[in-house]
Amino acid sequence: MTLPEALLLFLAGFGSGAANAIAGGGTFLTFGAMTLVGLPPIVANATSSITQFPGYVTSALAYRVEIRRDGVTAAKLAVISALGGLLGAVILLSLSNPSFRAMVPWLLLAATAIFAAGPWLKPRPRGAHAPVGPLGLVAQFVTAIYGGFFGAGMGIMMLAVLGLATGSDYHRLNAIKNFLAMVIAGVAILVFAGGNVVGWPQALVMIPGGALGGWSGVWLARRVPQAVIRALVVAIGLALTGYYFTTG
Incomplete structure (x- = not known):
């Protein structure tokens, strides 16, 4: 890894942490940067899970009071999410790099598209604290499979699923979402580490950048409109999509 590559990875980690703190979408930056420095798509995807994990942990800790208050629902969904994340990660490891590369764009x-639609997918506060029914559990299981397999846009998908399943207020759902994202990423990391598909040197460069970006993102969130950050992340997502479609 050259110094310019290390700098690119650190900046991508920083931007990812900041974007996640403000509007989400950090995976676009980490995955894109790692493929640009030459990591195979599966390794880049697996390593991206590593770099995102500390942010999920700190977010869950910030919501620990809300999560404890909703302990039964959170525990039930955590089991479902762990199983789904495990399945998604195993499916990823069963693919070859060329096969996964064809799916990337x-x-x-x-x-x-999911990230761009985020403002319209967020649940409307209705005040109810309804339990998650069977359909909600199935939908969360499917979302967790996607999260273990790829992960970009997973948070928005979970907010939409949980909102439709329970009709609860946004802050309750956001707390559960952050906790479940931590569970899904944690399980996926164990599978990826066991499968020897993690670029550890790249991860070690990006994690400090992500931590610093997450802290700075709180400061930016008070000064930069979320719509601006969201538009930037969508532009990066479209650019990466175009890149992978045209270089396939």
Whole structure:
């Protein structure tokens, strides 16, 4: 790894942490940067899960009071999410790099569309604290499979699924979402590490950048409109989609 590559990875980690703190979409930056420095698509995707994980942990800790208050629902969904994340990660490892590479532009296009639609997918506060029914559990299982397999746009998908399943207020759902994202990423990391598909040197460069970006993102969130950050992330997602479609 050259010094310019290390700098690119650190900046991508920083931008990812900041974007996730403000509007989400950090995976676009980490995955894109790692493929640009030459990591195979599966390794780049697996390593991206590593770099995102610390942010999920700190977000879950910030919501620990809300999560404890909703402990039964969170625990039930965590089991479902762990199983789905495990399945998604195993499916990823069963593919060859060329096979996954062929899927990447379509995955990026879908994730970009989901992320762009985020403001319309967020649940409307209705005040109810309804339990998650069977359909909600199935939908979360499918979302967790996607999260373990690829992950970009997973947070928005979970907010939409949980909102439709429970009709609860946004902050309750966001707390559960952050906790479940941590569970899904944690399980996927164990599978990827066991499968020897993690670029550890790249991850070690990006993680400090992500931590610093996450801290700075709180400062930026008070000064930069989320719409501006969202538009930038969507532009990056579309650029990456175009790149992978045209270089296939």
